[in-house]
Amino acid sequence: MSVYAMVKEKSLTEAVKTALTRLLSQDLVDAVLVAAKSPYSALPMPTLVAEASAMDGIDPLAPAAPFNAARQAATVSRQATGKRLALVLRPCEIRALIELVKLNQCTLENVVIIGIECLGRMENEVFLNHAAVHADMAAEFQKNTSLQDDITRTCKMCEQFTPTHADIVMSTLGAPENAVLFASGTETGEALLKELGLPTAENPAGSETVTRQLLEKRAACKKEVFAETSEKINSIEKFEQMIATCLNCYNCRQACPVCYCRECVFLTDVFAARPEALLRRAQKRGAVKLPTDTTMFHLTRLSHIAHSCVGCGQCSSVCPSNIPVADIFTTVAAQVQARYDYVPGRDVGEPIPYLMFEEKQKSGESK
Amino acid sequence: MVKSMSDFQPKIIALVCNWCTYTAADLAGTSRLGYPANIRMVRMMCTGMIDPKYILKAFLDGADGVFIGGCHPGDCHYINGNLKFRKRMPGMETIIKQFGFDENRLRLRWIGASEGPEFQHHITDFIQTIQEMGPSPAQGLMVL
Incomplete structure (x- = not known):
């Protein structure tokens, strides 16, 4: 049975701040990784806060996430330092972090995950335009449904907005105004919540209905996007039309939380075509577009990471040519993941399909 | 003999394991077992080293089919490389299928070093x- 606590303050952000500040001031953790705005912009960035007095800018409930913070979370938890860290992450960020743990990129030793029940994020530009009008975006986003319609296309189809693997789940769904509900997800979380000494509460009665309605809406959207995209990429010629404006900037790879190689093969000599090789290709085909291997890049990335794609949509957000990269990736990823009966971020003990093998392959997988 | 079926001569890339299928091909050759000359064989040290991008590259550069030949399970020179490749097959099939390539254009078969006739078949x-x-x-x- 989960332990529940509720914090009510002047504003939502203040309520979160109260809880996170206690984590630091009661020495329950040594630092908190949380989205915080800087004095220079309203856009919250992953920030490592080590002093309770430096909590001022935190804004984890603002509907913006310029990164999938799993990357930053993995940076601070690459090796166990003997210090205890709290990571405040969105569900897609937690799922990506779990994948990175499986890929030996970081460790969850001495890490407390505080998951946000997530209503979505906006594209940075959209967020900043709204933030210019509304001082408290976190609060405005909760009550203003027209703002909620401005979340990214990928967020609109996300069904996994409730965090998995979180020690503590932080939620506003069904909670009273200016209140944040904390629920324990693990024994660690339960102990921590008790030690924090926050006012205990019941799970709000309305939360299940709200969650179910949201889930239905998201599922319908997802079905639509998958059907539309699957049709748009069902031939290599159609796919070429979709990626025809790709600049080979590799931003999508950079933004992808599970594309973890330190040195990507597309930056190595494997794809550094020598002049004579390029000429040979041009002669063979009549013409060759430069830079080369655009299709190869996208399909290779798909075949390397589709099974671990957490559907965060960052690849679409960073594309300078507005290619719906995330539509393509989530559509293909859903099929690959179904084929392997694998869900990224579901369980830290569930091995990544490409990293294991069976003496006897399961039926449906054998050739 | 196959030519009479159609004028279309497919180009097929065969990625074959050095320790089994490649040796089987050698045996087929020395045993004078004929097969159509539509395959271009690439000798790999193990099917376990076949990165998905090798298969994609073949298809995007105009291969009509990709054949992969490896050691029978249990016979891998590197103990389990063939099983590792086998695990990648469903993912590859799913991906090429979504992009309009029939999944049967990709085929994996186990062919031991002594199986010249099987290679031919x-x-x-x-x-x-x-x-x-x-x-x-x-x-x-035009593939970008």
């Missing part, structure tokens, strides 16, 4: 399958 059979399917959808297409 599998290659002939695959060429025939591809011939019936016709050219790859990427054939003649």
